[in-house]
Amino acid sequence: MQGLTIKDLGEFGFIELIRNRFRHHRRSDVVVGIGDDVAVVDVGPFYLLATCDGQVEGVHFLSDRVPPRYSGRRLVAVNASDIAAMGGTPLWALVAMNVPDHTDVSYLEEFYEGIVEGLEKIGASLVGGNCSRTSRDTVFDLFLTGRVEKGRMVTRSGAKPGDLLVVSGTLGRARAGLTLLLRKDAESLQKILEGSSRSGIDDLLKNAILHYYAPEPRMELGRFIGSEGLARAMIDVSDGLLQDTLHICRSSGVDVVIDLESIPVDESCALVAKEVGEDPLEWALTGGEDYELLFATTQKDFKRLFEIFGSVVGLNVIGYFREGSGRVWIRMNDGSEVSAEFFASMGWTHF
Numbered sequence: 321m322q323g324l325t326i327k328d329l330g331e332f333g334f335i336e337l338i339r340n341r342f343r344h345h346r347r348s349d350v351v352v353g354i355g356d357d358v359a360v361v362d363v364g365p366f367y368l369l370a371t372c373d374g375q376v377e378g379v380h381f382l383s384d385r386v387p388p389r390y391s392g393r394r395l396v397a398v399n400a401s402d403i404a405a406m407g408g409t410p411l412w413a414l415v416a417m418n419v420p421d422h423t424d425v426s427y428l429e430e431f432y433e434g435i436v437e438g439l440e441k442i443g444a445s446l447v448g449g450n451c452s453r454t455s456r457d458t459v460f461d462l463f464l465t466g467r468v469e470k471g472r473m474v475t476r477s478g479a480k481p482g483d484l485l486v487v488s489g490t491l492g493r494a495r496a497g498l499t500l501l502l503r504k505d506a507e508s509l510q511k512i513l514e515g516s517s518r519s520g521i522d523d524l525l526k527n528a529i530l531h532y533y534a535p536e537p538r539m540e541l542g543r544f545i546g547s548e549g550l551a552r553a554m555i556d557v558s559d560g561l562l563q564d565t566l567h568i569c570r571s572s573g574v575d576v577v578i579d580l581e582s583i584p585v586d587e588s589c590a591l592v593a594k595e596v597g598e599d600p601l602e603w604a605l606t607g608g609e610d611y612e613l614l615f616a617t618t619q620k621d622f623k624r625l626f627e628i629f630g631s632v633v634g635l636n637v638i639g640y641f642r643e644g645s646g647r648v649w650i651r652m653n654d655g656s657e658v659s660a661e662f663f664a665s666m667g668w669t670h671f
């Protein structure tokens with residue numbers, strides 16, 4: 321494809337290209353290859369899960385504004401969230417550290433403190449990695465493995481017409497946190513983080529910033545859903561609700577109708593978006609990085625799940641699946657339906 325750039329093709333176009341080009345390059349023990357939250361390999365007594373996501377300075381985190389301990393925890397959280405979205409349990413991790421040669425060792429030590437803290441929290445351990453010099457930016461990649469009982473993993477591809485679309489927690493909080501980080505000066509940020517003012521609003525803002533710094537992946541919820549077989553398809557919200565819903569629809573070969581009124585817009589998102597003159601609903605739909613779980617389930621299984629996790633993490637039915645060819649529709653407040661791409665951008669894409 322001479323003359324075509326990665327920007328022309330886009331992130332998902334490129335992944336599709338690689339996936340199709342090497343479709344036949346596959347050992348017989350590969351259960352799920354390119355195209356889901358994690359790869360799944362049959363190792364005998366259980367399925368081994370493997371995933372890899374990175375944090376790039378200026379793209380995912382800001383080294384001059386975010387304490388490195390949080391960025392280390394963030395690196396773990398974004399990977400652990402993919403294991404949760406498969407219904408699995410994390411095991412071992414390797415870190416590829418790529419930094420310029422003037423980097424402070426104390427900065428790196430703190431970054432690693434965060435990595436190990438994050439791994440211990442999810443019951444995984446660091447077993448190796450790699451170091452390389454870069455010409456400018458700091459880039460950390462984590463490779464995380466996990467396990468799931470055979471046949472208990474939840475892929476992106478099992479949603480059926482009639483299933484409910486459910487999301488955990490609230491949406492738009494990470495976008496609110498990032499916006500605060502980019503707009504506030506260091507002193508105001510410090511004040512919010514120290515909680516020196518005792519108003520409820522400051523708590524909301526602090527919460528949003530910390531959520532952006534280092535989100536808490538939904539490990540218990542994901543594992544429960546997997547072990548009890550309570551979802552037919554699942555993904556985590558990294559690129560944005562619309563984009564990640566689209567992944568489920570395309571993989572499952574069904575359409576979904578999202579009901580705008582039922583989107584759980586985070587309180588901090590409503591507050592910050594209003595302050596900067598943006599639409600909170602659009603942030604909730606496309607902001608991404610909330611690392612909530614998004615899944616297709618039946619009415620009966622939702623009821624069971626809600627009884628256990630409803631009051632702990634919050635679970636909202638935000639739409640339903642129907643026959644179709646992999647499209648996302650938005651039901652407007654007046655009852656009409658609009659194809660999602662005409663309503664808003666679908667979410668984050670790297671190119």
Ligand SMILES: Nc1ncnc2c1ncn2[C@@H]1O[C@H](COP(=O)(O)OP(=O)(O)O)[C@@H](O)[C@H]1O
Nearest residue numbers: 335338353354355356357358359373402558559
């Ligand atoms: N550069 C790449 N080469 C091969 N596979 C890739 C590459 N980038 C992503 N993938 C695969 O494409 C799928 C989707 O990746 P991605 O969109 O990053 O998902 P996630 O949001 O779960 O991290 C995964 O199976 C991932 O392993």
Ligand SMILES: Cc1ncc(C[n+]2csc(CCOP(=O)(O)OP(=O)(O)O)c2C)c(N)n1
Nearest residue numbers: 373378379380381382558559607608609668
């Ligand atoms: C400084 C900064 N600008 C913008 C963002 C927003 N952002 C960066 S990557 C991303 C999407 C998720 O990251 P990605 O690497 O695509 O993770 P994956 O979907 O592969 O899990 C978003 C919303 C950010 N986190 N930090």
Ligand SMILES: [Mg+2]
Nearest residue numbers: 372373374558
């Ligand atoms: Mg990824």
